[in-house]
Amino acid sequence: MPVRVTKQLEFAASHTYSVPGASQAENEKLFGPCVRHHGHNYMLQVTVEGETDARTGMVVNVTDLKKAMQEAVAELDHRHLNRDVEHFRERNPTTENIALYIFEKLRSRVAPARLRTVRLHEDESLSVEVNDA
């Protein structure tokens, strides 16, 4: 029977939101105070699914999963995402886009388990979730 395992990890990053070509007033209307440079302490939760190994009783080696998660967020942690991360030079580093980015980075890194969900909490009041199809 498949079992799901969730591991979480914190990281911090800063960003701004804007639409290229839009005026400052238009961007402020769209994004409010998020047009200004600010930071978040993100909480990443990654859920993988698989069968438990008959010998170890584990779906995935949690140390390996933690390492894969640390590597996935290493280039984001304590960065100005728009400026420092190539992927976000031309797309807004929204919580949605960050979660999608992390999902793609982790997809091939959780074998023999399967990546099911990347949930990213921007703060206590907002989280987004990316699920496999």
Ligand code: NI
């Ligand atoms: Ni923000």
